[in-house]
Amino acid sequence: MKPAISRIAIAIVIIVIILAAIGGVYYYYYQMQQASQRVVVIYADYSANVAQPYFNNFTADTGIKVVPLYASMGELVGKLVAEKSSPVADVLFGGAPSAYIGADEQGVLASYIPPAVKNDQTYLNAKSLYSSDWTWYSFTYNILGIIINTQQMSKYNLPMPKSWWDLLNPVYKGHIIIENPSTSTTTGLGFFALIWQIYISKYGVQNGTAAFENYVKNFMSNVVSPITPDDEHAETVLGQSTDGAAITIDWINAAPLYKMLNGYPLQAILVNDNILGPTAMGIVNGAPHMKAAEAYVNWVFSYQGQKLIPTVFLKPAIIYNNITPPGDFPPLSVEEQMAFPYNQTFTTQYANQIDSIFNQYSSLVQTSSLILVFSSSTVKYGNINMPVFSVPSLNLNAMLIPTQKEPLFFVYLNWLFSPTTEGTILSTLPGSFAGHLMSTLISLITPSTAILASASLEKHE
């Protein structure tokens, strides 16, 4: 066997030499590339089809090439943490602030104050939009709503839902699809958290929780089973539906977005008792192309970058006045026009309102699972009477402030939405540990709930 082994050994040596040579050339090329700041590596929690045009515009404006990695926020942050000793990415882009709080705790984000917002008092006053140490900052926001397939609504002669409570109507049985609330920011932390908080604000923790679980039971009996794994999948099923699926719950930019991408007949309905959800970005700690990363962040906050946000992401710009959608933008419903204040922005007055409310509860951020702040005032829009507290054009009466114990709420939802217990949610859960978990969670989650008022609740009951 010796000659055979010798041949293999020689072959291995040759392969190693070739690989070393290739590696050397590559290393030289890599050093050259690192030295240049004409590249920015962006980890993006976005669909490639959506974000790529935005990145292309940045490249056209600045000459800096974007190298994107599209994946879910959890995986991107996990990757950032694992490669912390030798970072690859420059910018983390998209996703909710709650994920950025987690990432910041792991030390993967760098502090940077974008000059564009540094002197913008309106932005600075809205302290829930950015971290106190400037490791992340929101560049757009969204509003939770009901999304309908207009064709299916007509086909099945379904009435337009006007509130979260309308969705309990048995007429919608088999027409609602939702993404899995046990893992979702949208339906879990957003929708169901909102409903729960509304109930406990009215009835207190114990009775309110029971009322909430009753809502869940009735709501889920209208939902098509099985629930979809994510909101993108729910939108796809809804958009392509020919067989009755007509309603879902999502951030309302989903309707114009999927209308634009796939031509789905979707429309957003904005309802009372709502939530604002910011979308954030941040520079990676030790970013290899730091200058390019800063250039990207500055561009996003520039007039050009903000102007494109409504057209690309179909969400509102967060700063700069007079940003209007282009002519070929899909026609907006009355509610969408209200939700997307293209010609408005935060005013100091309203930002101050947010600020004062936020400050009142800021100490709870460290210890709470979630904080929802409710409004006591109402504003009339068309035929909709909306309680608001912050920005009238946003029609909000609740604001979700990300906190560090959010995960606990998901554990509760996980327990609540167990598909095997669907329909008999409260009464028949097996084992004592579930009950123990439940009471522990409730005690952990609820004491910090911040309720200002609940003007809109009266009419639901």
Place this chain on the structure above:
Amino acid sequence: MNKKTLSYLLTSIFFIILFFFIIIPLFSFFLTALIGKPGGLYVFLKSSSLKLTLKYYYNVLTEPYFKQSIYDTILLSVSVTFLSFILSLPISYALSRTTMPLKELIRVFLGLGISIPGFIVMYDLIIISTNVGFLPFSLYSYYGLLTVMTIASIPFMVMYVTLAFDNLDYRLIEASYANGVSKIKTFFRVTMPLLMPGFVSGWVIVFLLTTGTLSVPLLLAPPTFPIVTAYAYVQLFSFFNWGNATALLSILLLINMSVIIAYTFNQKKLGFAIIGGKGFHPKYNQNKVIIAVLLIYSLIIGLLPIIEVIILGLAAFSKFWVHTLVPSEFTLNNFNAALQLYSFAPFSSLILSISAGFLAILISFISTYYTRMGLVKGKKLIDILTLIIFSLSPVMIGITYLSSFSNDITAFFINTLPIAVILGYTFGRIGYSTRALDISVSSISKSLFEAADIMGGSFNKFRNIVLPLIMPGIIEGFLLVFIRSMIDYGTTIMLAPYNWATLALGSYAFISTGEIPEGAALGLIILIINLPIMTYLYYRRGKTFHEALIV
């Protein structure tokens, strides 16, 4: 250089490789559970602020939910292993011991089943069960998990069980009968010991594969039936709790290790001492009724992947498709859109996966053939190490490699060259190739090795005598590593340098953001690449085995 020196040299080189790419990552993995942060040995030694703690293990061992997840995972894995073995036995028997027609076709059908990324299968199933409601139970339950994972495991089980039947030397059974031993006694004393290596390999592979699967339980496991990988994934990627996630996974890893060690040390006891050789005198079952029944059964099981492929193909060309049997509108734009963003991905996938396939075969060859020849020592340790790393899910291998090697000394290799991702693919799947080659190598009569040695050991003799005998193992091993690397998402996202995005990575990125047609288009390209390679190799495998019979 005498044989002893050569043996020491080869063994040392081999263990240095294993030390770097299996032991160091595994050590980093356990270290993460003790410090609560990723970073590996290098970071731990460099940082004085990191302290060792057992609190994550305490959490995992005291919280009922964590404990339940471990129990449920074991229950599911044992059930999947048992069910897939029972369902695979007839197919493997038919493929190996009968004159059943269409064998290559059935092999390719089953091979297709392992060529479709798990996340695509999941979406297919969700769409079907939403629209058609064909399952008598919820997909989101123990039974849903059992169904999906058993279907996914059958192709693997068939491969290993078929190799076992291939190695059955009928002369030994005939000898037993000739000596007046009863049929029952012959079955237990002769037939079973000859079949056991392949059977047990199949059981161990499927068991480890099931405990490490992430994509299926992540979408399907209900909260009342928590599965370790999915629960750890949520701990890690939603809550960034590295300590709890790795402590939980390392408990599972310890359980897997005990299975692996028991398997490795009991190989001989199970009757693995092969005194014969290859199945030179296979006795084929020619009963037409039995063959017809087996053919129908094999085709039904083999058609399951075909249904998946059809759904994938339709989705790839669809513009609108929900709640109808076929898409209501077709388009080619999905391919354009997907390839515009991932133009290098087909090449990247091929380069990375073929490299991983060859590397895995090379390492498996050394750890099976060279250990059999006595040139490399420590076979048991090698077996244990390769199987332990195999039992980690791809995304955990990615994370473990990343935290082990992404430091200021080795980061260059991680960030620019696709070396880490190839090594991640290779060592993450080396269990496949080592098991496949081990079955082939261990079934060869020792006298053949001696004969080859006496004949001068030239490369030609090796090529003419040994290689044809182990070729089925090489081909099965290469294919498994290659195909599973082609559809890998978890290791790729963590380790691939940014300009080395693969088809599977692109497909997952599209599908996870609702762009199912584009994701399906890239998934279909993976299949289009895999299919000819698979078909050719199965053709070669059949031919080689035939040649081996003539020799």
